[in-house]
Amino acid sequence: MNIVIVSKKIENNELYLYMNGKLIYKRWLETGQSKVFDVMAYDKYTLTSIRDLEYDNAPYGLMPIRAKIRLKATAEGGRKTGFISGYRPNHVFEYPKDGGLLQTFEGDITFDGQQTIEPGETKIVTIRFILNQPLEKYLDKGRTWWIHEGGNLIGEGEIL
Secondary structure (H helix, E strand, O other), X not given: OOOOOXXXXXXXXXXXXXXXXXXXXXXXXXXXXXXXXXXXXXXXXXXXXXXXXXXXXXOOOEEEEEEEEEEOOHHHOOOOOOEEOOEOOEEEOOOOOOOOOOOOEEEEEEOOOXXXXXXXXXXXXXXXXXXXOOOHHHOOOOOEEEEEEOXXXXXXXXXX
């Protein structure tokens, strides 16, 4: 039986994920940009499970919301491909005056009865936000926000 140990470390405002001591993922917390160093390990062991293991039993938990999201079409500068249920982009509720990213929030997007969402499509989805983030002030019905991959705007959402 193989034992897999996944650990995280936050240092100098950067998040590192390791599997059995090997760096598999890094996220720059100020910008929201990230890099996957070992795609097979990251997809298999962390993309769909590490958040659930870490947050399902935490005292702050997850905040599920229903939302309508629209992905920008590829011609509008959006993604070239869609994504599957469980995807975790950055969510931005406000921008600073200089146009950069003020703060991004983490939340996974899940679909009911569908496999993917493609560029240019609009879907009703569930988003589970991690509640240890100061986002409660943004969670009002009708509120719109922007969906990012790092600094790239790929879509927008509206709380239902």
